[in-house]
Amino acid sequence: MLLSGFPSLSATRLIAGSLALLTLYLVGRALYNIFLHPLRSYPGPKLWAASRLPWVLASLRGELAWSLLALHEQYGPVVRIAPDELSYTGTGDAWREIYGRRGADECPKCLDGRAIAGPNIRTAAADGIISAPHDKHARLRRAVAPAFSERALREQEGFLQLYTDKLVAQLRRCCCRDGSVEKSGGPQDMQRWYSLFAFDVMSDLAFGQPAGCLDNVDQPWLQVLGARTKSIVWYQVLIYYGLDRWAKYFAPKSLMEARQKHLAMTFEKVQRRIQQKEDRKDFISYLLQNKTETLNNRELVAMASSFIVAGSGTSSAALAGITYFLCRSPDKYQKLCAEIRSAFTSEADITLESTSRLSYLKAIIEEGLRLYPPSPSTFPRFVPGKGEEIEGKWVPGGTAVGVHQFSAGRSSINFKDAKAFIPERWLPLSEGSEFANDNRAAMQPFSYGPRNCIGLNMAYAEIRLVLARLLWNFDIELLDDQWMERQKTWLVWLKIPLLINLKSTKAK
Numbered sequence: 001m002l003l004s005g006f007p008s009l010s011a012t013r014l015i016a017g018s019l020a021l022l023t024l025y026l027v028g029r030a031l032y033n034i035f036l037h038p039l040r041s042y043p044g045p046k047l048w049a050a051s052r053l054p055w056v057l058a059s060l061r062g063e064l065a066w067s068l069l070a071l072h073e074q075y076g077p078v079v080r081i082a083p084d085e086l087s088y089t090g091t092g093d094a095w096r097e098i099y100g101r102r103g104a105d106e107c108p109k110c111l112d113g114r115a116i117a118g119p120n121i122r123t124a125a126a127d128g129i130i131s132a133p134h135d136k137h138a139r140l141r142r143a144v145a146p147a148f149s150e151r152a153l154r155e156q157e158g159f160l161q162l163y164t165d166k167l168v169a170q171l172r173r174c175c176c177r178d179g180s181v182e183k184s185g186g187p188q189d190m191q192r193w194y195s196l197f198a199f200d201v202m203s204d205l206a207f208g209q210p211a212g213c214l215d216n217v218d219q220p221w222l223q224v225l226g227a228r229t230k231s232i233v234w235y236q237v238l239i240y241y242g243l244d245r246w247a248k249y250f251a252p253k254s255l256m257e258a259r260q261k262h263l264a265m266t267f268e269k270v271q272r273r274i275q276q277k278e279d280r281k282d283f284i285s286y287l288l289q290n291k292t293e294t295l296n297n298r299e300l301v302a303m304a305s306s307f308i309v310a311g312s313g314t315s316s317a318a319l320a321g322i323t324y325f326l327c328r329s330p331d332k333y334q335k336l337c338a339e340i341r342s343a344f345t346s347e348a349d350i351t352l353e354s355t356s357r358l359s360y361l362k363a364i365i366e367e368g369l370r371l372y373p374p375s376p377s378t379f380p381r382f383v384p385g386k387g388e389e390i391e392g393k394w395v396p397g398g399t400a401v402g403v404h405q406f407s408a409g410r411s412s413i414n415f416k417d418a419k420a421f422i423p424e425r426w427l428p429l430s431e432g433s434e435f436a437n438d439n440r441a442a443m444q445p446f447s448y449g450p451r452n453c454i455g456l457n458m459a460y461a462e463i464r465l466v467l468a469r470l471l472w473n474f475d476i477e478l479l480d481d482q483w484m485e486r487q488k489t490w491l492v493w494l495k496i497p498l499l500i501n502l503k504s505t506k507a508k
Helices: 009-035 046-050 055-058 064-075 094-099 134-148 151-157 157-174 190-205 221-240 242-249 253-275 282-287 297-327 330-343 359-371 404-410 455-473
Strands: 076-082 085-088 387-390 393-396 398-402 474-478 501-503
Touching: 009 046, 046 055, 046 076, 055 064, 064 085, 064 297, 064 404, 085 501, 094 387, 094 398, 134 151, 134 282, 134 297, 151 157, 151 455, 157 190, 157 455, 157 501, 190 253, 190 282, 190 455, 221 242, 253 282, 253 297, 282 297, 282 393, 297 330, 297 455, 297 474, 330 359, 330 455, 359 404, 359 455, 387 398, 455 474
Parallel strands: 085 398
Antiparallel strands: 076 085, 387 393, 474 501
């Protein structure tokens, strides 16, 4: 007599048989991926070739960028990192061949959870510039292009100077212990200060109103964006395995709430900006004035959200990384301070135009971006049609391919002394220089081709201005020389405190 509550013998056999078939299928699939798959000749670890699971686990742990760097160091400039995915370091023509195609020949973005991911990512193409197909993307890019022109950048300098003033003023207050005499203050988290600054700039430009982060550090936006960042890799996994429809059941409740809060705040601010009658030159004003390419409300909200998430995160991460490497190199730090402090007679002379003439500052920025790209991840594309030749070798159609930013900048094939911070490699080189064979084209911190970051000129200008005014006003000292090594990545860097001692220069 069967015990109540226990399955019958036939049911047990059915379950056991099903498990055996599943195991047999998984083993057979893994063996096929390793020994028979069209990508079998590409180098890489067998475990990663057998299954996507190692990639997924590394991503969920926030270690994917470091893992891919280690794989490239072991296997070379092209590595098979999943059964159907190849990672490149841009040593050859991968940037041009993968990201440089235009129109119908474009390699389509991977929207299956490998790269940028989020709820409804497949349908978000209807509104957002990040995931839109090439025709839609071209229209959105034309609509927003005037907001990032050289003319617009000159008109927007006032916004950048305003919030740089606030940043410097706040840092000066942190250096004042008795309210009157400026002294060396306690350690400051420059990662947080840079984030507050960048978010205030982008909020004012995108929404027509300041977020007030530099005035009130308890504003909710940064906490919301921080939680949203951590949610990305969970959505990647859910989308890849076709479980995104049930994301609300799998993802932590706090992450879902953070996303909803971000969308609600963005929608409210965009609607308020549209109703404003004030004559101001911000991003939305250019979008609204563009009668050739008009956007509907949903597209405006999606565009503003992209401005905030991508714009503020990119510049703040770059500033933090550059500051870190600069402080770790006392001789480079002193040389940059000398250039900045001798170039101007007053702080008012520090402008977007004048900082563009500081050659060593620009070299410092490029070298910082090489070692610490704002996004250390890969943004893969699918090889179209039956396949294409990439860096001299045939890749079947449907394969995911991409250049890994973090590995590209640190590749010894691309750069001499690749892990050392040497800004001089970006200056005009003398004949026979040891850096003459550096592959500068391998470093594309703002991506490449028709989908590169449209705000890259603004990002460079913003970084130059902040660094110049920071070092004009303060001497800085790093307190954590393992800051970078302790960071994890969830598509972008997880922001952890960058502790810096500040001492006012007092003279300016």
